[in-house]
Amino acid sequence: MGLTFINPLGLAAGFDDSGKLLGALALCGFGSIEIGTLRTPAMLSAALTHISCHPRHARIGINLAATDTGDTDETAERWRTLMGLAWDTADYLVANLSGPRGAPVQVDSLITKVAMVGATCRSLARARGSRTPLAVKFALEQVPTAALGILRDCGVDAMIGVSTDHLVITRAVRALAPLQLISVGGVRDGKDIATRLTAGAALVQIHSVFCRRGPFFPRRMLVDLAERMMPLGGG
Numbered sequence: 001m002g003l004t005f006i007n008p009l010g011l012a013a014g015f016d017d018s019g020k021l022l023g024a025l026a027l028c029g030f031g032s033i034e035i036g037t038l039r040t041p042a043m044l045s046a047a048l049t050h051i052s053c054h055p056r057h058a059r060i061g062i063n064l065a066a067t068d069t070g071d072t073d074e075t076a077e078r079w080r081t082l083m084g085l086a087w088d089t090a091d092y093l094v095a096n097l098s099g100p101r102g103a104p105v106q107v108d109s110l111i112t113k114v115a116m117v118g119a120t121c122r123s124l125a126r127a128r129g130s131r132t133p134l135a136v137k138f139a140l141e142q143v144p145t146a147a148l149g150i151l152r153d154c155g156v157d158a159m160i161g162v163s164t165d166h167l168v169i170t171r172a173v174r175a176l177a178p179l180q181l182i183s184v185g186g187v188r189d190g191k192d193i194a195t196r197l198t199a200g201a202a203l204v205q206i207h208s209v210f211c212r213r214g215p216f217f218p219r220r221m222l223v224d225l226a227e228r229m230m231p232l233g234g235g
């Protein structure tokens with residue numbers, strides 16, 4: 001995405017969907033915090049007010065989802081409105097295309113949506129004369145390798161792939177390269193982060209383990225990760 005992060009561990013969307021917890025979350029050690037999913041201009045504007053109040057310790061992603069009205073132009077316009085509002089505040093935007101949990105992935109529809117949000121983001125960049133990277137979030141399971149190759153070329157800057165399956169993640173990293181994969185799903189400890197990074201993910205996000213283990217746990221995960229990634233005998 002053309003961004004640097006202080007560390008590879010991020011908080012996934014859904015924990016803070018309004019930006020109100022940002023002050024407390026900033027103390028937890030995350031390299032990135034994703035706010036959202038935000039679905040309406042009113043909710044997004046309220047969140048932007050909270051986000052703007054806080055100094056930046058971590059990269060801030062703003063996770064968005066526009067209602068699909070069935071009319072392509074109208075849906076694209078909704079994405080444009082949400083992205084345009086968040087453009088100057090977010091370090092990166094996320095188009096949440098992950099759908100309901102466990103629902104089958106409609107590959108053709110996913111490709112159409114990724115192409116739509118990619119085109120909307122490029123058109124905004126031209127209109128604003130500035131760039132805000134866009135990642136797309138979806139469930140990696142059930143998306144064939146050939147479809148990942150098509151998604152890679154849809155003009156977005158990164159993919160946030162939801163999967164707990166090491167083989168699926170490794171295959172996605174290869175199919176999406178040089179586009180980078182942010183891996184989320186089932187990460188429980190520093191070992192899991194190391195495994196995802198070794199598989200080629202650029203960043204890793206957590207949600208459930210943070211809910212279960214609490215605010216000190218991200219730093220413990222990062223210490224564990226550092227010990228694992230340190231060369232043997234290194235200081």
Ligand SMILES: Cc1cc2nc3c(=O)[nH]c(=O)nc-3n(C[C@H](O)[C@H](O)[C@H](O)COP(=O)(O)O)c2cc1C
Nearest residue numbers: 012013014036037096184185186187206207208209
């Ligand atoms: C209660 C709950 C709410 C969530 N809400 C969102 C959301 O609003 N937007 C989103 O993109 N993902 C949402 N997620 C998905 C998480 O961001 C993450 O992708 C998923 O939980 C897998 O990571 P985990 O195994 O570390 O929990 C939610 C997950 C949970 C458990």
